[in-house]
Amino acid sequence: VSPPRQPATDRSAALSRETIARAALALLDAEGLDALSMRRLASDLGVGTMTLYGYVRSKRELLAAVVDVAAEDFVAPPATGDLRARATAFLRAVSDWLERHPALVALRDEEPIVRPSAFSVSEHGMRILLDMGLGPEEAARAFRLLFTYVFGHAAFSPRAPTPDEQRALHAALLSLPEDEFPAMRTAAAGAGAALGGEAQFRYGLERILDGIEARAAQLRRDR
Amino acid sequence: VSPPRQPATDRSAALSRETIARAALALLDAEGLDALSMRRLASDLGVGTMTLYGYVRSKRELLAAVVDVAAEDFVAPPATGDLRARATAFLRAVSDWLERHPALVALRDEEPIVRPSAFSVSEHGMRILLDMGLGPEEAARAFRLLFTYVFGHAAFSPRAPTPDEQRALHAALLSLPEDEFPAMRTAAAGAGAALGGEAQFRYGLERILDGIEARAAQLRRDR
DNA sequence: ACCTGAACACCGTTCAAGT
DNA sequence: ACCTGAACACCGTTCAAGT
Numbered sequence: 362v363s364p365p366r367q368p369a370t371d372r373s374a375a376l377s378r379e380t381i382a383r384a385a386l387a388l389l390d391a392e393g394l395d396a397l398s399m400r401r402l403a404s405d406l407g408v409g410t411m412t413l414y415g416y417v418r419s420k421r422e423l424l425a426a427v428v429d430v431a432a433e434d435f436v437a438p439p440a441t442g443d444l445r446a447r448a449t450a451f452l453r454a455v456s457d458w459l460e461r462h463p464a465l466v467a468l469r470d471e472e473p474i475v476r477p478s479a480f481s482v483s484e485h486g487m488r489i490l491l492d493m494g495l496g497p498e499e500a501a502r503a504f505r506l507l508f509t510y511v512f513g514h515a516a517f518s519p520r521a522p523t524p525d526e527q528r529a530l531h532a533a534l535l536s537l538p539e540d541e542f543p544a545m546r547t548a549a550a551g552a553g554a555a556l557g558g559e560a561q562f563r564y565g566l567e568r569i570l571d572g573i574e575a576r577a578a579q580l581r582r583d584r
Numbered sequence: 585v586s587p588p589r590q591p592a593t594d595r596s597a598a599l600s601r602e603t604i605a606r607a608a609l610a611l612l613d614a615e616g617l618d619a620l621s622m623r624r625l626a627s628d629l630g631v632g633t634m635t636l637y638g639y640v641r642s643k644r645e646l647l648a649a650v651v652d653v654a655a656e657d658f659v660a661p662p663a664t665g666d667l668r669a670r671a672t673a674f675l676r677a678v679s680d681w682l683e684r685h686p687a688l689v690a691l692r693d694e695e696p697i698v699r700p701s702a703f704s705v706s707e708h709g710m711r712i713l714l715d716m717g718l719g720p721e722e723a724a725r726a727f728r729l730l731f732t733y734v735f736g737h738a739a740f741s742p743r744a745p746t747p748d749e750q751r752a753l754h755a756a757l758l759s760l761p762e763d764e765f766p767a768m769r770t771a772a773a774g775a776g777a778a779l780g781g782e783a784q785f786r787y788g789l790e791r792i793l794d795g796i797e798a799r800a801a802q803l804r805r806d807r
Numbered sequence: 808a809c810c811t812g813a814a815c816a817c818c819g820t821t822c823a824a825g826t
Numbered sequence: 827a828c829c830t831g832a833a834c835a836c837c838g839t840t841c842a843a844g845t
Contacts, residue, residue, distance in 0.1 A: 376828095398818060409830045411820085420819065469740060480760060480768055487767035501774030505741070506733075506788035513736020517692060518728070537703060544710035545703055551724030565729035571798050572791030599809095621837060632811045634839085643838065 376408065378416045382426035389427065389464035397464075399423075424468055425476060431462045432478035437485050445570060448489050452511055452566055455482065459515040466516045483508075493577045503573050510569055518557030527553025599631065601639045605649035612650065612687035620687075622646075647691055648699065654685045655701035660708050668793060671712050675734055675789055678705065682738040689739045706731075716800045726796050733792055741780030750776025 384406055388397050399420055403410040417423040435458045438450040459465055486507065490500040519526075534542075534549035545552075555561055607629055611620050622643055626633040640646040658681045661673040682688055709730065713723040742749075757765075757772035768775075778784055 399820085400818075411830050412828080414820075415828065477756075477760070480757075480765060484765050484768050487771050491767050491770060496774075497771045498774030498777065501771045501778035502784060502787045503791070504771070505778040505780075505784060506791060509736040509740055509788060510729075510733060512740050513732040516739060517732055517735050533700075534703075537700070542703060542707050544714055545707050547714060548710050548720045548724045548727070551719075551721030554721065555724035555728040557728075561725060561728060564725045565732060568726070568729060568795030568799065569792055570795075572793075572795035575794050575798065576791065622839085623837075634811050635809080637839075638809065 376406070376412065376416065378426055379430065381406065381413060381416050382423065382430045385423055386427050386430055386462065386464075390462055394464050394467045428465065428468060428476055429478040431465055432476070432482060434458065434461065435482045437482075440485075444489055444493050445574065448486075448493075448507075448570055449566065451486050451489060452507060455486075455511050456515065456562060458482075459511065460520075463515070466512060469512060490573070493574065494581055495573075495577055496580070499576070499580075503576075506569065506573075510565060514557075514562050514565065518561060521558030522553060522556040526556065530556065599629070599635065599639065601649055602653060604629065604636060604639050605646065605653045608646055608650050609653055609685065609687075613685055617687050617690045651688065651691060651699055652701040654688055655699070655705060657681065657684065658705045660705075663708075667712055667716050668797065671709075671716075671730075671793055672789065674709050674712060675730060678709075678734050679738065679785060681705075682734065683743075686738070689735060692735060713796070716797065717804055718796075718800055719803070722799070722803075726799075729792065729796075733788060737780075737785050737788065741784060744781030745776060745779040749779065753779065 381402070385397055385402055388402060388405060399413055400410045402423075403413050406413075413423070417426060436454060438447075438454045440447055442450070483504065487500060487504050490503050491497075495503055522530075530553050531549050534545050534552055537545055539546055604625070608620060608625055611625060611628060622636055623633045625646075626636050629636075636646070640649060659677060661670075661677045663670055665673070706727065710723060710727050713726050714720075718726055745753075753776050754772050757768050757775055760768055762769055778787075
């Protein structure tokens with residue numbers, strides 16, 4: 362008397378490491394990191410909890426497999442325009458990718474992603490930096506800086522702040538004692554908009570690319 | 585027949601929200617986010633688990649209190665030298681602070697820290713940006729960019745990579761197929777050093793400050 | 808006022824067993 | 827070969843009760 366559990370995907374469709382990883386990613390995207398437990402995932406798949414351990418050695422290993430399937434989802438933008446435009450488009454694409462799979466950021470927070478699957482995302486970015494004229498060592502450092510920024514933005518800046526959030530922050534800053542927080546009060550007007558969202562992402566990215574391009578130009582002069 | 589549990593700090597020392605938060609921070613610093621449970625913390629303090637709920641409404645509220653006590657630990661550098669030197673010293677101090685309390689990064693990852701206690705750290709940074717000549721709106725955006733970078737570095741870049749880690753990454757990159765990953769293979773030599781650590785932090789910070797200073801200079805010209 | 812054990816609804820994973 | 831229930835050592839939090 363076991364009722365069918367999966368109306369759409371056939372329960373009897375052979376389980377595999379990848380099927381499991383895809384289901385985990387879907388759960389992660391839909392309900393967040395806390396919702397993903399081995400028990401819940403198994404139940405979603407219509408199997409016993411311990412069945413999963415036939416495909417992954419541990420939850421850690423499952424999460425690594427999730428990164429692999431998520432990496433396939435990265436959409437590289439067409440390599441058109443000048444280098445600056447290509448860099449902007451690439452980083453915008455990485456940012457979009459992280460927004461589609463927000464849990465990737467939390468996973469990366471727990472341990473470095475050094476899976477080969479992630480390297481194909483990196484290849485695009487590194488190409489652009491090398492084309493700008495940076496040497497291998499400096500291109501690696503610049504790449505890492507951009508990586509840190511994009512992941513940092515995804516991790517620490519909420520999506521576009523609502524007018525309510527902006528007003529709340531503004532009010533909180535204006536209520537700080539003036540003698541102790543003069544700078545914060547001065548900047549109160551801009552703090553709401555700077556909280557996050559697309560315009561803030563672009564502002565930061567432009568400053569960083571300005572800094573990197575200045576270095577590339579300097580290297581060309583020195584050469 | 586209840587044995588004394590706390591050799592050093594007197595068990596009978598009155599419990600308070602702050603005592604509890606400090607003990608939680610110590611546990612977090614010593615053993616990481618996973619080690620902090622209400623049960624474990626209570627046991628460390630020599631009280632029953634439920635006693636904690638007399639001081640904090642939930643674990644979430646405890647974590648907010650932890651941020652408050654950690655904020656007191658920030659050491660602002662002396663405001664000497666030119667603005668660039670002051671900015672560098674300030675961000676170095678924030679980075680050091682996050683290294684002393686690594687769990688702050690994970691906490692911030694779970695929800696924004698908008699506690700007044702954190703504003704005193706921000707005040708120093710905002711002062712410098714305003715002094716550079718940025719307007720309130722742009723100073724807020726630049727501040728947020730720097731904040732994202734420092735937290736991003738703390739979250740996603742391990743401390744100084746060991747020679748072993750560097751060699752492992754180098755080898756991994758060199759084993760990628762040459763036709764598919766030409767840029768990654770070219771940059772393989774520099775990837776190890778760019779993984780993290782002080783020099784990488786400084787490289788990124790310098791590019792960002794170059795970008796921000798260029799904007800400030802442009803604003804001065806336009807004015 | 809301050810503290811707390813028992814209970815509930817969860818975890819990841821080991822083990823020994825089922826088909 | 828593939829799957830799994832029971833058990834163990836954990837969680838956060840509610841509740842009803844102790845002093």
